[in-house]
Amino acid sequence: MRTPLLAANWKMNMARRDAKLLVEDLLKEIADVRDRDVAICPPFHLLADVNDIIGSRSNIYLGAQDVYWKDSGAFTGEVSSPMLRDVGCRMVIIGHSERRAMFGETDETCCKKIAAAREHGLIPILCVGESLEQCEAGKTAEVVANQLRGALQGQTFESGNDFVIAYEPIWAIGTGKTDSPENANKTMGILRDTIADMFGERIAQQVRLLYGGSVKPANIAGFMAQRDIDGALVGGASLKADSFSAIVKY
Ligand code: PGA
Numbered sequence: 001m002r003t004p005l006l007a008a009n010w011k012m013n014m015a016r017r018d019a020k021l022l023v024e025d026l027l028k029e030i031a032d033v034r035d036r037d038v039a040i041c042p043p044f045h046l047l048a049d050v051n052d053i054i055g056s057r058s059n060i061y062l063g064a065q066d067v068y069w070k071d072s073g074a075f076t077g078e079v080s081s082p083m084l085r086d087v088g089c090r091m092v093i094i095g096h097s098e099r100r101a102m103f104g105e106t107d108e109t110c111c112k113k114i115a116a117a118r119e120h121g122l123i124p125i126l127c128v129g130e131s132l133e134q135c136e137a138g139k140t141a142e143v144v145a146n147q148l149r150g151a152l153q154g155q156t157f158e159s160g161n162d163f164v165i166a167y168e169p170i171w172a173i174g175t176g177k178t179d180s181p182e183n184a185n186k187t188m189g190i191l192r193d194t195i196a197d198m199f200g201e202r203i204a205q206q207v208r209l210l211y212g213g214s215v216k217p218a219n220i221a222g223f224m225a226q227r228d229i230d231g232a233l234v235g236g237a238s239l240k241a242d243s244f245s246a247i248v249k250y
Helices: 016-029 044-054 081-086 097-102 107-119 132-136 140-152 181-199 201-206 220-224 241-248
Strands: 005-009 037-041 060-064 091-094 123-128 164-167 208-212 231-234
Touching: 005 091, 005 164, 005 208, 005 241, 016 044, 016 241, 037 091, 044 060, 081 107, 091 107, 107 123, 107 140, 123 140, 132 140, 140 181, 164 181, 181 201, 181 208, 181 220, 220 231, 231 241
Parallel strands: 005 037, 005 231, 037 060, 060 091, 091 123, 123 164, 164 208, 208 231
Antiparallel strands: none
16 A cells, blocks of 8 residues: 655745745644655755754655755755755655756766665655657657666665655646546556566555646546556645645645
8 A cells, every 4th residue: 555645846936934834834734644645845945944844744754856966075056965864855856857858867867866865865756757749759658668767777676665756747747737647547557567677566566656747636636546646746736835735635
């Protein structure tokens, strides 16, 4: 049985004051939620503040949106896994399509980041997803399976809880368009089969697969009803306590 995981990707949004209010409101709204996990992934400057507010709620994870693969040194502007651990992070998003499209992220860099994150006990949330052209050309399965293999090669896992995969069709991110739950589930099935092929059936049955791309309170239940969808990675709708708490409590 996989515990649902609802993850908030704040992207490059929020000042400290607003962030504190948002997290305080959110925690009140979801105070009784014990049967699912929640991840909050703010930008770097808010991590320590958000960590303080989360406190010891073990089913609420603090996550970062990116990480560099070296531990320390002359890498101006970068943040390392030990630094993320130092401010309380337990998860980190890796390979988001915005980073792939705008900041030169590749399967190779994702692979190095995943290795570094895991070495320091962070759970990577690896993002994969196809573009509109790839989708229209019927290449979705091939694209996402290749991204998965490229980023996870060389890894070994004791448990499927040591990593998370987010499937986010690029054409559905921030556009208001969503994949249909059935279609998303089909792609997630392909991801689970690929994971089984790489790491064995036990790991594939344990790992949580999230859908991402214009998830809202109105559409979350449809996705969560699917067999291979274990949660969501939420951008826009995670910036308000009422909408994200409604998603968490779908
Ligand atoms: P969205 O973003 O929910 O605003 O579409 C999702 C994401 O990019 O993770």
